[in-house]
Amino acid sequence: PLVLGIETSCDETGVALVRGRELLTDVTASSMDEHARYGGIVPEVASRAHLEAFLPTLDTALERADVDLAEVDAVAVTAGPGLVGSLTVGVAAAKALALSTGKPLYGINHVVGHAAVDELVHGPFPERFVSLVVSGGHTSLLLVDDIATGVRELGQTLDDAAGEAFDKVGRLLGLPYPGGPHVDRLAQQGEKDAIRFPRGLTGGKYAKDAAKYAYDFSFSGLKTAVARYLEGYEDRGEEVPAADVAAGFSESVADVLVTKSLDACARNDCDTLVVGGGFSANSRLRELAAERAAERGITVRIPPIRYCTDNGAMIAALGSAVVRSGAAPSSFDIPTDSAMPLETVRV
Ligand code: ATP
Numbered sequence: 001p002l003v004l005g006i007e008t009s010c011d012e013t014g015v016a017l018v019r020g021r022e023l024l025t026d027v028t029a030s031s032m033d034e035h036a037r038y039g040g041i042v043p044e045v046a047s048r049a050h051l052e053a054f055l056p057t058l059d060t061a062l063e064r065a066d067v068d069l070a071e072v073d074a075v076a077v078t079a080g081p082g083l084v085g086s087l088t089v090g091v092a093a094a095k096a097l098a099l100s101t102g103k104p105l106y107g108i109n110h111v112v113g114h115a116a117v118d119e120l121v122h123g124p125f126p127e128r129f130v131s132l133v134v135s136g137g138h139t140s141l142l143l144v145d146d147i148a149t150g151v152r153e154l155g156q157t158l159d160d161a162a163g164e165a166f167d168k169v170g171r172l173l174g175l176p177y178p179g180g181p182h183v184d185r186l187a188q189q190g191e192k193d194a195i196r197f198p199r200g201l202t203g204g205k206y207a208k209d210a211a212k213y214a215y216d217f218s219f220s221g222l223k224t225a226v227a228r229y230l231e232g233y234e235d236r237g238e239e240v241p242a243a244d245v246a247a248g249f250s251e252s253v254a255d256v257l258v259t260k261s262l263d264a265c266a267r268n269d270c271d272t273l274v275v276g277g278g279f280s281a282n283s284r285l286r287e288l289a290a291e292r293a294a295e296r297g298i299t300v301r302i303p304p305i306r307y308c309t310d311n312g313a314m315i316a317a318l319g320s321a322v323v324r325s326g327a328a329p330s331s332f333d334i335p336t337d338s339a340m341p342l343e344t345v346r347v
């Protein structure tokens, strides 16, 4: 099927066309520059930007793929999770397009889309795999038997997302927003073992609940530990070893992400880990995942970074899988769900 995918869950307006598992085009407009001066995403600014960017983005996508709207077999749109004001713009646009062309509409789960997009890059998924979706808004582990119909949530973050923790530590270190890439670069100049920061949800009071939290994450305690460490230097009037702090912090985040993901693979008999979401750009995560997965004979699949950040291709990819599964289309009053559960691949 030829599927038009629309993504507007956060600050990126994405439109893409996918035929089967083949990506025809993927166009993204971002309002991040407008948010940067506020030091965070401003929902009203984001939804307004989607309104302005949608039609030009759609036109560009159709033009680049040399496709007429009438040729599209189905319209797929992110229904959640995300910012309600942003989701609403994409869903309204998708409904209008589906109604005017008489094509079926599919409301799609954004987080599952982050995993699904890898099929466009690395080909069909194995029968069962684990996916780690990690970004500024999400940190989730999924067990996938069928990307269209069989997704289970193994765990997720109980507080901050990994990217969010990096942005907060970036702020503590006086780096520009979003801090993630800056902290990553700084970390590469530091010594990863110079400072050992805590690994969230392991040891201490969590030791007795190890099984309960096996696949969950927590990064807010780690962020607080970094803040306390930096305060110590401030109190003593000493210069902060910023690169070592960044490296120790990055090591803690990468260590828990990789350890839990590979444990999930081992315990669920999977030899494939699919990583997605904008935090997949993190260099230490990539290194450590490659290193430890190789030791265990597990294949790590990570799409190029432009398909890891929010985009339309991920929604078209999952939409295409859902259409191929024979699932019934969504109703025209699909709700936007800011907290859509991961098991709900489509609404
Ligand atoms: P979502 O809606 O999926 O949560 P988002 O816009 O919050 O989307 P992405 O755009 O997918 O997140 O990813 C951006 C996040 O990843 C930001 O928090 C950013 O700081 C972080 N990030 C990006 N590159 C790196 C990196 N190299 N190292 C660490 N963090 C990074």
Ligand code: MG
Residues within 6 Å of the ligand: 010, 011, 012, 278, 309, 310
């Ligand atoms: Mg983003």
Ligand code: FE
Residues within 6 Å of the ligand: 110, 114, 135, 277, 278, 309, 310
């Ligand atoms: Fe996302």
